[in-house]
Amino acid sequence: MKKPSDNDPNEYGIGDLLGLGRQSVRKNYYPALQQRIDELEQERNRYKWLFENALHGIFQANLRGGFLACNPAMARICGYDSAEQLQNRIIRLREQLFFSASEFDVLRQELLDRGSLNARETRFRRADQSPVDVAITMLRRPDLGPEVVETFVADISERVHARQRLEQLNAELEHRVLERTEALQNANVDLRYQIEEREKIEKELVVAKESAEEANRSKDKYLAAASHDLLQPLNAARLMVSALQESSLPEKEGRMVRQAHRALEGAEELLADLLDISKLDQQAMNPDFIHLDIDELVRDLGEEFVAVATNSGLEFRIRSTSAVVRTDQRMLARIIRNLLSNAFRYTQQGGVLLAVRVRSECVRLEVWDTGVGIAPEKLKDIFAEFHQVLPNGAGGRQGAGLGLAIVERMVGVLGCQIDVVSALGRGSRFTLTLPLTTAARFEKTRQPAAFSALREGFDGALVLVIDNEPSVLESMQALLERWGCEVMAVQGRDEALSELARTGKCPKAILADYHLDDEKTGFDAIHQVRKYLGQDVPGAIVTADRSDEVRTLLRAQYLPVLNKPVKPNRLRALLTSFVTTLST
Template identity: 65%
Template sequence: MKKPSDPIAGSYDVGDLLGLGSQSARKSYYPALQDRIEELESERNRYKWLFENALHGIFQGDLKGGFLSVNPAMARIVGYDSPEHLSQRVIRLREQFFWQVSEFDQLRHELLAIGKLNVREVVLRRADGRPVNVAITVLRRPDLGVEVVEAFVADITERHQARLKLEQLNADLERRVEERTEALQNANVGLRYHIEEREKTERELTIAVNAAEEANRSKDKYLAAASHDLLQPLNAARLLVSTLQDSPLPVRESRLIEQVHRALEGAEDLLADLLDISKLDQHAMQPDLTNIDAYELVYGLAEEFDPVARAARLGFRQRLTNGVVRTDPRMLTRILRNLLSNAFRYTPSGHVLLAMRRRQDQLRIEVWDTGVGIAQEKLSDIFTEFHQLLPPESGGRKGVGLGLAIVERMARMLDCSITVDSIPGKGSRFVLTLPLEPAVNAQPGPVIAPVVASGSLEGSRVLVIDNEPAILVSMEALLERWGCRVAVAASAEAAVAVCRALSFEPQAILADFHLDHGRTGCEAIDTVRHALAAHIPAAIITADRSDLCRQTLQLKNLPVLNKPVKPNRLRALLSSLVSPSELPL
């Protein structure tokens, strides 16, 4: 008997007509379709795996409601246990998922207008009610609903915190700049009350203080101005004070003059350190390497510090040896001068030793003292800027903590090492190590050695050219105190006129480098020599410490002294100019 479900003989349903009457028929007649179905299923499973295991959050939701689907990463980002927990708890994206409703409204408005948003930073609400910063990319899916969207979310909490930390660091840096500027202003104010010519110096220091305030916006601009605006009046004041020191004065006035002298010395050291550290920071100071006889350079420094040792009533011993090194003599001199200055400054009693030792292919220059010493835990900090690690009872004139920072940077530029050993209460030893030049290359060049006062200047005829009236007054007073006959002028033409009017035949010329109207001291010297038809020995005195100025004067073969001028160096230089035995051939 035929079953009701059996097909009527001679009739076929749609599946039979299409060859889909049974699964076996489908497999038989449509193998390609079955393969495609399996590929789609495999692809679906792969996307499902990526959705569930993605590192970034992914969700599909309705802007008018809640989530349609969420992956586990999205739940982790906002602090929920599972995607299901998130979908159940958050039923309104606007109020429950976004930290600020206004931010959601803005995002929704832009999505409806342009259809997608790329990498927008927003703040979402975590399960515990705290905010979380994310970057979100959103696409509209109008095929699934008017306000259905798909979103990809990355947690940027670390990036946000790093940005906040950077902003804090910038604020701290600004505060440090303001504090340093305030300290510099205070130093300038204190200095102002100790200068002899009060009215003029106060006006110039007011300009300097205003420049220091401008340093809040540009420290380097201020320091460049300070090299001229401050060193010029300091130079005049220092020379006038030196003149007064050589004059017979009552005890009380002599004590006041000595205090002014010390204040000026402190200001000079401060400005020199600030200018050098600024040039080092800007990489504006480059070493000019040449072979030098280290013995000559160190011996010159020893002679320079002999008077310092006598004034401080300290013993000063030297143990020197020969050795040719390739270095910048100017920078090496500055390094050793800073080390020696510190040794004498912080040694209340005892002695200082300056020693040179050869160790195979190296030369060690050592500075020993019996001073207050440095605690072991602070040795690693002494070469840091603006660190004053010595105790207040150490005595002596204080700096601002830049001397050893300059030493360390210059030593690094010269490719030599600097080390220190110290015992509190017993003293310190600083060691500078330089490579010795092989004998075949050891041909020393000229050494820029320190100069010390020597010789009598009685009756010497000196012409001074400077465009600063205060400098002319102070130079004339000091040189006349030394017994010189002095003529002063503000320009080359005025100098020639003075010499002719007074029948003055100078034995030496001292000229400022920067004169009025863009003229230089080199041009003034040439003009005077030509007008008087004589090759008069000459030197340049300048506040310009740039490498360009130094190289220009080297080409002219003119000795140079930097302002503020130390009287003992000026006297030694002048003695060498007016003494025929020391003139170059």
């Protein structure tokens, strides 16, 4: 469970374990094994995060001694302030951790005989010497030592207390039954009343038992919210609601659809913010520096907020100029987008200005608003996560308070600087300062939402949609058909090729999920479709995978990426660009 330190020269790293320690080996096997190293490193970070943030206790120990490693949840169960304190205090499991030494001996012998124990109930000794009821699952690790074990621990104190209470209730019930049985023998007149009373008590006991069991099941569940599993149904719901918005609905139903759309947007923003905060705090978000013209990026992002300004009744201006900077385009776009969202959120009248100013050695990107402003003494708090400064007139809490926390962390990753000045009742100005770069050539990666006017319809343009989730296919098809597209919806590469062969049609665009069944990818599906048709049909990847590896791979293949949940305006802009390119 304990990983080698990356800084200790006496310990081996992943590269050494895979045989990459020598220069000659790295040269021969680097392309294939480096990717595997990156995957192992990412997996190691993932399991490290799960180990440290698990709800249940986890430890590795020697049955003849003490702990080798333990997580914070284990320390909380045993009443210690930290995992380090628990590990230092407990040097003998038998006498110091287990409340009963004889019970430890039984468990130890059974573990040595069988190799594992599953959900065995026992009692541990807390820091204050009081017992705590736990359920342990132990696995022997002879590869690490003859008596080295790995153990998962769940605090079942509430379950045990509930069981004891039920036993007490049962005992009391039996006592009352005996009393009433004796009374019934002497008074037949009260027979029916006593029977009804007993049945009532038994029903209450069943309800109490079921409630206790349900509470216990809820307590023992892990909250395993993988980003992909959460984003898939959210994407399907977002697309379906967008399709409904394109329909002519009665006012009441239309209002309900709009409310559902806003709720989904809020859930999407919160989930994206939580994922980004987690990656940034783990230093798992690596910048991909390129040279780009900030004017192009600013104007593309500005067009995204034109509709926001219109719906809010606010004026929105952009003052930009060409300037080359070296930065991560995705992170910089997220910073600007968060600053603009924050500006519109706290501005009720007036407007917002997005400006680019070039100085001698730097580029200043400024976001001005005429909102409620921030008191000077509270400026230091605005970048804290889950914290919002809410002056009078702000309209109550809005969002989760993660937008500026993400901005501050990404600014640190990019090595630039952000400043803010504000006045209550007059507004705020956020200034992002980036070093100015001189470059004869730079990469231009236009974002799909860079169209000021989208076509009303697509005149029956055929769009091939590949996704292994039926709900996503159904939602995507409903939305695209509302836009006037003809949709060929399939669940994989082979099905796409079969359908194209059957119909003899050629799509004008391909939208493919990255992760398909049988470990196949949307990138491969697009490549095979293009090869079959003999045409470079415009294609894009739609994915919930936001990892740097996937983003870098798709960028190298010049494939646009739409992250799930898909924003309908970006999807429509992307399809418009595909159709426009083909028509020209």
